[in-house]
Amino acid sequence: MxxxxxxxxxxxxxxxxxxxxxxxxxxxxxxxxxxxxxxxxxxAGKPEIEAALQQRALQRLAAALEAAPDLPSLAAAYRRWALRHPRLYEIATRLPLARERLAPGVEAAAAAPLLRVTGGDLTAARALWGLAHGLVDLELAGRFPPGADLDAVWTHAMAARVAAGPGPGVTG
Amino acid sequence: MxxxxxxxxxxxxxxxxxxxxxxxxxxxxxxxxxxxxxxxxxxAGKPEIEAALQQRALQRLAAALEAAPDLPSLAAAYRRWALRHPRLYEIATRLPLARERLAPGVEAAAAAPLLRVTGGDLTAARALWGLAHGLVDLELAGRFPPGADLDAVWTHAMAARVAAGPGPGVTG
DNA sequence: CTCGTTTGGCTAACGCTGTTAGCCAAGACG
DNA sequence: CGTCTTGGCTAACAGCGTTAGCCAAACGAG
Missing domain, CATH: 1.10.10.60 (Homeodomain-like)
Known part of the structure; x- marks a missing residue:
């Protein structure tokens, strides 16, 4: 090492x-x-360390999502990992992505599980990511009122996504 | 003053x-x-100033959303305000909400427009907030690849929400 | 074996941050 | 007229990221 x-x-x-x-x-x-x-x-400096942490966090998150077979379990895995590693999640998503310092393939690997459950639809995958990230980010920041039933929110949100199905960009 | x-x-x-x-x-x-x-x-110190800025940002955001009659225009207003005032948006949502320093009613006022377009459904409103916040947060952090068609993502995401309709918690 | 270079420590220091302690002049008020 | 409050001030502290410059040990070539 x-x-x-x-x-x-x-x-x-x-x-x-x-x-x-x-x-x-x-x-x-x-x-x-x-x-x-x-x-x-x-x-070189602290930013380089932060970028390394960011890359590591992205890889961990990607690994945690890899096994999820469908949208509901992906959503559950996403939320679970973020709540268990809030600091890593924060550094993975809050920091502007330092693409030039990132090993090639890391970003794609993190995106892959999302793309898989949307059948390859980029637009749908991004919408799904926004949804999951937003819910997690607000929860981690303590923005929902104490006592809010977030399980219900996730269930509701994911049901809506299933109802919508893949968007117009799907080919495979 | x-x-x-x-x-x-x-x-x-x-x-x-x-x-x-x-x-x-x-x-x-x-x-x-x-x-x-x-x-x-x-x-008292810098945190007090940050809390005051946070409150101000919430009020501005609420004001920007007030006039939106339906979900699509609300979504557009949300995104537009956030992109025009990225720093204020950041401080409004990234900082843990300092509820004890917040003037009463501010949080409710910010939530009201979201609740309105979900017909009073709290769960749906929170899911909607998560979605809008997540998309905006990722966009502001430069997390989507350059050239990603975010208009399409928003359209897709909001169409999914319309398809889902109000959740089970709606009463009036 | 020896000489030159590279590696990886060190100390001292700079400019920045939020914050505290303590002093003091001006204004308000009984 | 005297006292108390208000709102400035300077000096200082600990912590931050970072740079400059020194030096000993390890390594590699002739």
């Missing part, structure tokens, strides 16, 4: 434990038993 | 011009011709 990977590992631990503001260069260095400036021998 | 209102006004200007990281206590003070510590004579 390279020192760089080690750094990203520690960053992920710090992120999951203490949220984004717990990931500081000095704390990172502390955990590794070195001084903060030494991190720059392995990493 | 109290000094406090003046501070929030300046904060809003700074936010819209330079994004969240442009809103610093020292810049705020500079714009007002005073020193940063003097701000604390009028305001």
């Amino acid at each position: 390279t020192r760089r990977e080690e750094i990203v590992d520690v960053a992920e631990r710090l992120l999951e434990r203490g949220g984004p503001e717990a990931v500081t260069m000095r704390r990172l260095a502390d955990e590794l038993g070195i001084q903060a400036p030494s991190l720059y021998k392995h990493v | 109290t000094r406090r209102e003046e501070i929030v006004d300046v904060a809003e200007r700074l936010l819209e011009r330079g994004g969240p990281e442009a809103v610093t206590m020292r810049r705020l003070a500079d714009e007002l011709g005073i020193q940063a510590p003097s701000l604390y004579k009028h305001v």
Whole structure:
């Protein structure tokens, strides 16, 4: 394991434990038993670490969605993963996507499960993504009133999507 | 106009011009011709300023949605406002809602237009909100590939919602 | 074996952040 | 007239990301 990977590992631990503001260069260095400036021998700066975390989060999310056979179970898997890894989910979706730092194929791999349940319809997949992301994002931000029945909301929302079926762009 | 209102006004200007990281206590003070510590004579701290901005953003958003007669025009108004005021939208939805600092009625006023177009169905209104917010949030974060036809996505998504109709919770 | 280069640490420092403590002048008021 | 409140001020602190510059150990070539 390279020192760089080690750094990203520690960053992920710090992120999951203490949220984004717990990931500081000095704390990172502390955990590794070195001084903060030494991190720059392995990493260009904090944005690079964040991009690495973002890529890792996308891969984890994609893996969690891979096995879902249909739309309802995909929706459930999406929500479950996000609620279990709220910080990773946040960094995966809130940060502007650093496409130039992303390993090729990562974005596509994350999109694949969504595309699969919409039968390859890009437009429908994006709408579905927006729906799932919006519900999760609002829930994580504590925006729904306490006591709101979010299970019912998800059921309702996904029923609507099933009723709509694939959009006009489907070919296969 | 109290000094406090003046501070929030300046904060809003700074936010819209330079994004969240442009809103610093020292810049705020500079714009007002005073020193940063003097701000604390009028305001408890930065979180209070952010909460005030959040409240203001919610009120603006609510006002922008008020006139929409039906679901499609509501969706269009929602997206239009968010794209025109991305920083305000961000602070309105990304920050955990500081309910204890919020003037009573603000949250309800923001929710009202959504509830109206779902015929009072809370579950449907929340699903609709999740959908609209998710699409806007992903678009603002630059998460859709460049060139994605987002108009089509919105049309598709809203058609699905119309097809679903009001959920089981509607009474009047 | 030895010399030069690269690797990966270090300390000191800069400019920025939010925030606190403490001082002081002007205005309000009994 | 004296006292209290209001709203400024300066100095300072801890923490942030980051840069510059130094240095010892490891490595590779002749």
